[in-house]
Amino acid sequence: MASSSTFSLCGYLLLVLVATASSSLTPSYYDGVCPNALPTIKRVVEAAVYRERRMGASLLRLHFHDCFVNGCDASILLDPSPTIDSEKNALPNANSARGFEVIDQIKSEVDKACGGAVVSCADILAVVARDSVVALGGPTWAVQLGRRDSTTASRTAAETDLPSPFADLPELINGFKKQGLDEKDLVVLSGAHTLGFSKCGAFKNRIYNETNVDPNFAQKRRSTCPPSGGDGNLAPLDPTPARFDLAYFTNLKNKKGLLHSDQQLFNGGSTDNLVNTYSSNAPAFWNDFANSMVKMGNIRPLTGNQGQVRLNCKMVN
Ligand code: HEM
Ligand SMILES: *[C@@H]1O[C@H](CO)[C@@H](O)[C@H](O)[C@H]1NC(C)=O
Numbered sequence: 207m208a209s210s211s212t213f214s215l216c217g218y219l220l221l222v223l224v225a226t227a228s229s230s231l232t233p234s235y236y237d238g239v240c241p242n243a244l245p246t247i248k249r250v251v252e253a254a255v256y257r258e259r260r261m262g263a264s265l266l267r268l269h270f271h272d273c274f275v276n277g278c279d280a281s282i283l284l285d286p287s288p289t290i291d292s293e294k295n296a297l298p299n300a301n302s303a304r305g306f307e308v309i310d311q312i313k314s315e316v317d318k319a320c321g322g323a324v325v326s327c328a329d330i331l332a333v334v335a336r337d338s339v340v341a342l343g344g345p346t347w348a349v350q351l352g353r354r355d356s357t358t359a360s361r362t363a364a365e366t367d368l369p370s371p372f373a374d375l376p377e378l379i380n381g382f383k384k385q386g387l388d389e390k391d392l393v394v395l396s397g398a399h400t401l402g403f404s405k406c407g408a409f410k411n412r413i414y415n416e417t418n419v420d421p422n423f424a425q426k427r428r429s430t431c432p433p434s435g436g437d438g439n440l441a442p443l444d445p446t447p448a449r450f451d452l453a454y455f456t457n458l459k460n461k462k463g464l465l466h467s468d469q470q471l472f473n474g475g476s477t478d479n480l481v482n483t484y485s486s487n488a489p490a491f492w493n494d495f496a497n498s499m500v501k502m503g504n505i506r507p508l509t510g511n512q513g514q515v516r517l518n519c520k521m522v523n
Contacts, residue, residue, distance in 0.1 A: 263402025277506025
């Protein structure tokens, strides 16, 4: 009895050592230290999405914009300071990335629930992305955890590494490849555009100048997006911007993609087949989206004693 429990204690310690030595993340990271962390995040996300459905889209996008810029390290959340060239001021984020106040509210409630700052801002972004997708009717997945927060940010990296809505397919493929993501990840993660809105400035050229666009759709979009001015006017990225459904992909097949980059995924190139699949196969979209979100969430995390767990997501400790 004594020797068997000694053995299992050794086995347990060995497991802990192995788990700590590897730099990989695990869904059970906070189970022991703060079992209330994940339920607290979920509760605040649900309340925020209930107040405004678009918030779910905005929160999902924050995790993407975090991960593509020097990894999933919450660098996007840092405010400008003498030492921080904030990513919030980068072209793809300025007047566009939103939901920061929800993240701050979550951080303060989670720290209260945990009795201290044990959950990183980077992990909060990853869990919030999943809970937002679920709140809007999409798939769920086990979020890998154990990321730590950066002490730096890079506005210039945000400008080079976040994909442009004006990019052609090869540029989109390359941008994802740079992050270790393949064509399938590109197509299925672009399916996030089943949620949320875009500003007129990002799709104006498409609805006035492009030819691979449904004319009735272009005309309808022009009514709230004039050829000059109105750059901040919003249009939904698909016809059902508050529902995680297949409409984004069926739309692409009908040349009703809102962004140039969206329509590139179905324009006679190598990704047409994936769009065809997802447009008619909800389980495939659900399953592959969940898998690719985990993959995106694994981009170059800080682990172990790298970085820090911020006390305030907006600033370095
Ligand atoms: C493939 C390359 C991508 C490009 C070029 C792109 C570009 C854009 C642009 C231009 C907007 C509109 C922003 C605005 O006008 O304020 C937008 C919105 C959005 N993007 Fe993407 N995106 C891409 C991939 C992704 C990925 C991978 C995700 C998440 C997994 C994502 C999630 C979203 C969401 C949810 C919105 C709506 C946000 C809101 O309503 O606040 N996008 N994207
Ligand atoms: C359409 O294309 C022309 C020529 O490139 C450009 O000058 C014009 O600004 C474009 N129109 C819109 C609305 O983007």
